[in-house]
Amino acid sequence: MVATNFQKAVDHVLASEGGYVDHPQDPGGATNLGITRATLGRFRGREVSKAEVRALGLTEATAIYRQDYWRAVQADALPSGVDFVVFDCAVNSGPRRAILILQEALGVSRDGLIGPVTLRAAGTTEPTALIERYSALRLAFLGRLPTASVFGNGWRKRIAAVQRNALAMASSAAPDPLSSKNEEYGQMGNLRTILLSRPIWANLVGLASIMLSLAGLDTTGLDTAGFSDALLQVIAGGSFIASSVLQLRRRNT
Known part of the structure; x- marks a missing residue:
């Protein structure tokens, strides 16, 4: 769940929506920055003119996107990438339709x-597959609209771009499956270096010899260097076996 995806999602929507348009066959009527006249009037709490739609600024449009679309579909609670496809559909077809398609997917x-059921299902579904299924269902819905013959080509291009950008978001947000393993390998490597350090073991054996002497034991015949080498061979053998077993287990998981 990536709240910072909001601005990125808005930037992508604005790239699709463009500036002021008033297509006679568009049921939304006068639209600027993807915000229709009705939406702007609802946000301002009064009826607005086409001139006011034309004069709409980016700051207010962004605030509308956050309140009326992003929050309306609880995009912050959706997985990265999924949040964008649902948000873009909400802008294009309304929040309720966007949620219906998500639930169908x-x-x-x-x-x-x-609600909690939809959010739980979205959070436990593989994002890439969900994004692709959502895009297909959305395209199928738009294809059934009476205006598909007029706007169909543009919708197909938009959905293709939305899917591509959503998959990129999902990919960048996915944890690297090797990162934790690499960190573990790094920690193991450091430990192995310490354990196989001859000076360290020589000093430890020497310290042990001194402690035994202080305890009244005769250590004059103890070959500390030979004992250190023997310990290193045992540790090296054990380290090799442990490393081999660990690698085999990781390959099988």
Whole structure:
């Protein structure tokens, strides 16, 4: 769940939406920065003119995106990449439709409301597969609309771009499966270096000899160097066996 995806998602939406348009066959009517006249009027709490839509600034548009779309689909609670596809669909087709498609993609009850069941299913589903299924279902929904013959080509291009960017988000957010293993290998390597250090063991054996002498034991005949070498051979053999077993276990997991 990556809250910082919001600005990135808005940037991608703005790249698709562009500036002011007022297409006669677009049911949304006058639109600027992806914000329709009705949406802007709802945000301001009053009816607005086309001129006000045309004059809409980026700061207010971003605030509308956050309140009316990002938060409406609880995007901050969705996995990275999934949050973007749902958000973009909400902008294009409304939050309820975006949630319905998500629920269909997840195979949960479709009520158009994001609750714990939907969020849990989204959080436990592999993001890449979910993004691809969501995009296919969204495209199928748009293809059934009466205006598909007019806007269909643009919708297909948009959804392809959204899917591509969403997959990139999901990929960058995914933890490196080797990172923890590499860290463990690094720690093991450091420990192995210490254990196989001849000076360290020689000093330890020498210290042990002194302690035994202080305890009244005769250590004059003790070959500390030979004893240190013998210890190193035992440790090296044990280290090799442990390392081999660990590598075999990791390959099988």
